[in-house]
Amino acid sequence: MRIKSSGDRWFNAFNAVLMAAIVFATLAPFWFALVGAFNSGLDYMRGSVYFWPREITLANFRAVFSDKTIYHAYYVTIARTLVGVVLHVAFTSLVAYGMSRKGLAGRKIYLVIMMFTMFFYGGIVPTYLLYKEIGLLNHFLVFIIPSMLSVWDMIIMMSFFRTIPEPIVESAKIDGAGEYRIFVQLVLPLSMPVLAAIALFNGVYHWNSYMDAMLFTTKSSLEPVQLFLMRIVTSSSAALSLSQEAGSNMPEEAKKLSPETLKLAMMIATTAPILVIYPFLQKYFVKGVLIGSVKG
Incomplete structure (x- = not known):
């Protein structure tokens, strides 16, 4: 069994820290969006909501899916x-x-x-x-x-x-x-x-x-979910309109909504399906690409 030198240990430690930083940089934006989506909109406007929802609520997701x-x-x-x-x-x-x-x-x-x-x-x-x-x-x-x-x-x-x-x-x-x-x-x-x-x-x-x-396309009947998301995220008026419409449909939860948290909930709702499916198919992705490239 080969004894690791101090250089090997330092190299492994550096790799571990580097990979942890890459993983954090990759997951942090999604995690912050997830935290904001589950947080009350009025409370979120106060700021300092980063690692865990301060006031947990599902009102944002109910508002998003109230729009037909x-x-x-x-x-x-x-x-x-x-x-x-x-x-x-x-x-x-x-x-x-x-x-x-x-x-x-x-x-x-x-x-x-x-x-x-x-x-x-x-x-x-x-x-x-x-x-x-x-x-x-x-x-x-x-x-x-x-x-x-x-x-x-x-x-x-x-x-x-x-x-x-x-x-x-x-x-x-x-x-x-x-x-x-x-x-x-x-x-x-x-x-x-x-x-x-x-x-x-x-x-x-x-x-x-x-x-x-x-x-x-210009027909609303051909609008995919990502274009719907893009319109909500990039247009403050569209997000505000969604917030007001959801507030009128759910008056008891209107104070828990804000355009920002609705945007975050919309982002999670549109990206979650592919994020859930992808890990189960990743093994086929890696195997297929390697077979198709290395053996060719």
Whole structure:
């Protein structure tokens, strides 16, 4: 057994302190928001509420969920996340499988064109005009179609598909299986770790996305929950209006509300679902990315 020198001990101590500082810096903003969300609004305005709520209350969350708009915003976000993830994984994996086959005609040309899009972007105005011409503005599909293919995700999948032994594919062809059958019944079942990683990537993107809704939609029926949050957090009048409306609906708890604590409660309400789900899927994320990158 190797005896640690004083230099090793100092190095380990430094790493421990550094990691503790990073963890604190990462969790502190969320914890302070959580504390404020569970604190009475009137008391929060007095200040000095940092590490624990001084007057614990659920009034802020009741006020947030008393606004029926948030339920429809959740519906839009959940719908775009589920539909977007399924179509993204299906379409990107299909393209990646085709690009991983050496016999694909024009494969190198396709790859160069796709790689070009990773480094050069036309800009917001040309994108807006394109979406207008093809009828995507103010349509739910504006959330789905542009994100169906990711070149980066395709490269990760290609690297993984290339690790599948060629004799397995050849034996399936000998048995009479076509490319689509090989892809669906052979390649996809063997690729679950990388598919789960890509699904997690894309799911977090869809859940947190608001820029596309802000730029390409004007209908309130297409407002996702993150755009609803952004509007409440950045607009003092919107937060004040929510506070006043909630106070009128809950007069007995009106004194426990304030625009600031409502903003914090809204932040927790919109980010909590993805924070709860993410730790359970993280193992697939790490495994899938490592398989898709190291073995490639």
